[in-house]
Amino acid sequence: MTDIDPDDRHGLADSEPAASGVRPYTLTAGRTTTQVDVPMEATLELTDTGRDRRWPSHDPSSRIVGLCAAERLSVAEVAARSGLAIGVARVLVGDLVTHGYVQLQKTLTDSTSSAERINLIERTLRGLRDL
16 A cells, blocks of 8 residues: 555646546536636636625635636636636636626627737737746
């Protein structure tokens, strides 16, 4: 029998989230959709209500809120930085939007110009290079 240290992060850097033993569907109560459209490229902005609320540390939404409080990130970036699957992150973000804790800033619409689309692609590429 080997000794297993539950605190051993197997070489993960401090900034990387440790894998959770919780199944993704338990974090969303089995839901895979939201009441609002949550595009992966949409940036998130914490509302005053979200900023003022006390978030329990065990709540998976608290990770999202903490990231949104620090800087403006896309849904995909929040998923990556929090260690959540993108589907789980989208459901949790949808809940936060529905309750008024977070606002979605959609980046593309039908009226988005080609220059704005190119700008988004360039920002995305810069963000990927910085990871």
